[in-house]
Amino acid sequence: MPKINKYVDIDTVERESKKDYIDRHSPFIHCAESAKSGEMFSVTVKMGEEYTHPDDFDHYIANMALYNGDTLLARADFVAGALGNIKAHATVTFNIIPTSKKLNLVAQSYCTKHGVWESTPVEVTVED
Ligand SMILES: [Fe+2]
Numbered sequence: 001m002p003k004i005n006k007y008v009d010i011d012t013v014e015r016e017s018k019k020d021y022i023d024r025h026s027p028f029i030h031c032a033e034s035a036k037s038g039e040m041f042s043v044t045v046k047m048g049e050e051y052t053h054p055d056d057f058d059h060y061i062a063n064m065a066l067y068n069g070d071t072l073l074a075r076a077d078f079v080a081g082a083l084g085n086i087k088a089h090a091t092v093t094f095n096i097i098p099t100s101k102k103l104n105l106v107a108q109s110y111c112t113k114h115g116v117w118e119s120t121p122v123e124v125t126v127e128d
Helices: 016-025
Strands: 004-006 027-030 034-036 041-047 061-068 071-077 091-096 102-111 115-118 122-127
Touching: 027 102, 041 061, 041 102, 061 091, 071 091
Parallel strands: 004 115, 034 122
Antiparallel strands: 027 041, 041 091, 061 071, 061 102, 102 115, 102 122
């Protein structure tokens, strides 16, 4: 089992290099607070808010996945160089159709050098 690194608020972290390390490896969920049952709902997952991650052949973000609780909804895989071999925010927009009363969204990402990272959960209410 890989270790799962969970996001911690970087405002609570002293060292600049550690802020950079945590932020660039953390997936952040961007979506509306509520969705409509049975209708397409877009959820964007973006790596890092302030700091960008490398896209080198031996060190890159290999995948980003979206979960509803423990259930995998979707996953996107990247190959090295997809982001031009430059530092960038890997970003994926997932389009899902919710049918339950609420979504408990969690994103995970995988860095080829620094392992699995998990976002802060985001709750979305689903209206009929
Ligand atoms: Fe990394």
